[in-house]
Amino acid sequence: MPAEPAVARGPATGAPLRRRGEALENAIFEAALQQLTADGYARLTMEGVAAAAQTGKAALYRRWPSKEELVKDALRACLPPVGPPPDTGGLRGDLVEVVTRLRAAMLSEPGAAVRAIMGELDQQRAHTFLAIVLERVVEPTAALIAEVLARGATRGEVRPGSVTPLVTDVVPALMLYRVKMCGGAPAQLDPAEIVDEVLLPIVRP
Amino acid sequence: MPAEPAVARGPATGAPLRRRGEALENAIFEAALQQLTADGYARLTMEGVAAAAQTGKAALYRRWPSKEELVKDALRACLPPVGPPPDTGGLRGDLVEVVTRLRAAMLSEPGAAVRAIMGELDQQRAHTFLAIVLERVVEPTAALIAEVLARGATRGEVRPGSVTPLVTDVVPALMLYRVKMCGGAPAQLDPAEIVDEVLLPIVRP
Numbered sequence: 001m002p003a004e005p006a007v008a009r010g011p012a013t014g015a016p017l018r019r020r021g022e023a024l025e026n027a028i029f030e031a032a033l034q035q036l037t038a039d040g041y042a043r044l045t046m047e048g049v050a051a052a053a054q055t056g057k058a059a060l061y062r063r064w065p066s067k068e069e070l071v072k073d074a075l076r077a078c079l080p081p082v083g084p085p086p087d088t089g090g091l092r093g094d095l096v097e098v099v100t101r102l103r104a105a106m107l108s109e110p111g112a113a114v115r116a117i118m119g120e121l122d123q124q125r126a127h128t129f130l131a132i133v134l135e136r137v138v139e140p141t142a143a144l145i146a147e148v149l150a151r152g153a154t155r156g157e158v159r160p161g162s163v164t165p166l167v168t169d170v171v172p173a174l175m176l177y178r179v180k181m182c183g184g185a186p187a188q189l190d191p192a193e194i195v196d197e198v199l200l201p202i203v204r205p
Numbered sequence: 206m207p208a209e210p211a212v213a214r215g216p217a218t219g220a221p222l223r224r225r226g227e228a229l230e231n232a233i234f235e236a237a238l239q240q241l242t243a244d245g246y247a248r249l250t251m252e253g254v255a256a257a258a259q260t261g262k263a264a265l266y267r268r269w270p271s272k273e274e275l276v277k278d279a280l281r282a283c284l285p286p287v288g289p290p291p292d293t294g295g296l297r298g299d300l301v302e303v304v305t306r307l308r309a310a311m312l313s314e315p316g317a318a319v320r321a322i323m324g325e326l327d328q329q330r331a332h333t334f335l336a337i338v339l340e341r342v343v344e345p346t347a348a349l350i351a352e353v354l355a356r357g358a359t360r361g362e363v364r365p366g367s368v369t370p371l372v373t374d375v376v377p378a379l380m381l382y383r384v385k386m387c388g389g390a391p392a393q394l395d396p397a398e399i400v401d402e403v404l405l406p407i408v409r410p
Contacts (some may be wrong), residue, residue, distance in 0.1 A: 123324040134386065164402045170375060171383035177374060179383065181339065199371045202406040 019055075027053040028060060029074040036071065036113040040120050046070070068128070069071075071117075075132045078110040082140035091152035095199055098148055099171055099191035102141045106179065106186035138176075142168045149203060162203045170198060224260075232258040233265060234279040241276065241318040246325050253277070273333070276322075283315040287345035295410045296357035300404055304376055304396035305355055307346045311384065311391035322386070343381075347373045354408060367408045377401060 019027065031052035035044050044067055050057045064070040082105075086097035105111050117129050146168045152158040171194060178184045224232060228291055229299050235259035240249050255262045269275040287310075291302035322334050351373045357363040376399060383389045 023271045039219060067382060119328040122327050130386075138386065162402075162406065164398075166379065166398060166402045169382060170403060172386075173378040174371065174375060176386065177378035177381060181335075181343065181377075193369075193371060197367075197374060201367065201408075202403060 001009065020119075022162050024053075024055060024059065025063070025077070028055065028063075028070070029077050030109075032067075032070055032074045033078060033109045033113045036116050037109060041117050042120060043178070046194065051077070053176075071113075072128065072132060075129060078108075079133065079136045080105050080108050080110075082137065082144055085144055085147045085151070091148070091155070091157040092195060092200060094148040095145070095195045096191050098141065098144050099194050101144075102172065102175060103186055103189050103191060105137045106170070106175065106189075111186070115179075122192070138172050141172055145171060145199075152203070156205065158203045159205045167199075167202055170202070174198065227251070229258075229260060229264065230268070230282070233260065233268075233275070234282050235314070237272075237275055237279045238283060238314045238318045241321050242314060246276070246322050249276070254307075276318075277333065277337060280315050280319065280334060281341065282339045283313075284338065285310050285313050285315075285340065287349055290349055290352045290356070296353070296360070296362040297400060297405060299353040299356070300350070300400045301396050303349050304380075304399050304404075306349075306395055307342070307377065307380060308391055308394050310342045311380065311394075316391070320384075343377050346377055350376060361410065363408045364410045367387065372404075372407055375407070379403065 028049060032044065032049045035048055035052060046060045046064075046067055047057055049067075049070070050060050060070065064073065080101070082098075082101060084092045088097060114129060114133050118126050121129075123130075131189050146163060149158050149163045149168070153160065153163070174194060175186070175189055178189060179186055233254060237249065237254045240253055240257060251265045251269075251272055252262055254272075254275070255265050265275065269278065285306070287303075287306060291299045291301060293299050319334060319338050323331050326334075328335075351368060351371070352365050354368045354373070358365065358368070379399060380394055383394060384391055
């Protein structure tokens with residue numbers, strides 16, 4: 001087992017690959033998410049991730065006591081952040097941007113890994129991973145929608161009193177429903193359609 | 206093992222209980238759903254259901270080769286039908302009635318049994334049960350909403366062009382999201398709130 005900093009052969013040059021700290025962690029996270037998406041959670045092993053990340057198993061176990069902890073950290077590190085409120089100058093543009101970011105998160109490698117986990121584990125076991133997605137992606141998205149609508153209200157683009165917790169839940173609810181229940185792919189979700197057919201009609205003056 | 210028609214003691218009188226055909230099946234379905242809700246899918250056994258339904262294991266195996274087939278038939282038989290379009294005379298009343306029926310299905314014994322299955326099985330194994338709920342409850346509800354909105358359109362209560370597949374999916378999406386992702390109970394869903402805050406604003410002229 002190589003000591004840290006991890007020593008491995010770079011794939012192209014055959015030269016030793018020395019990485020420490022964040023660079024090594026990122027390589028491990030990326031390998032873990034790729035294996036999750038390709039082979040699923042049950043077949044994910046610390047050995048397999050170490051090999052794919054060109055490091056040793058000991059480097060993984062020094063950081064994470066189990067693959068569950070590794071996957072949780074990988075999701076926390078790699079799920080794309082929702083980011084600050086967009087500012088396109090208009091309500092419609094801002095909303096389309098927020099919905100587009102949520103779709104990007106669903107289409108990302110960690111988003112695909114979460115779908116693999118959800119498909120494979122029962123809800124009780126999946127709950128710990130789902131909680132990370134809710135906390136990192138779903139709830140911030142609802143908060144961002146609320147923020148964008150509040151800004152729209154100051155410009156007179158939003159009917160007073162129209163924004164309730166149900167309304168800010170509509171977008172994540174529809175997107176998860178379409179993907180989970182109807183077996184659709186996130187790529188089929190059209191942010192402009194969701195904004196124009198559902199969200200804007202609810203709030204317009 | 207008693208021969209059919211099943212012979213068992215009635216709980217109140219102690220008199221022999223003779224049932225055949227539909228009556229016996231209903232007792233078996235009810236016992237299966239109750240056991241699912243109370244103990245979950247893994248602990249459901251043909252023996253346990255037979256005992257609770259006051260019949261013999263052979264009576265079950267004559268009809269269903271496995272507990273999976275039994276549970277599927279129980280869901281098909283017991284999920285409350287969505288029913289014909291309501292006719293309260295107005296769009297709002299009709300929509301509240303449809304959403305109330307969907308909530309009733311979620312609150313029913315088979316609805317609770319489905320939640321138990323979903324919580325316990327991974328998505329791949331749960332898929333066969335989920336498909337029954339989609340076919341029997343979710344899709345007919347979306348169709349009923351479309352029908353109610355079409356009637357509303359003839360009365361001028363619905364903006365032309367406002368009803369799209371996304372719009373008729375909003376109610377089931379929101380209700381399943383609130384219960385599944387947010388860990389809420391179906392009883393907390395308020396049909397009038399969903400209609401007044403979300404669905405009516407989308408479609409009003």
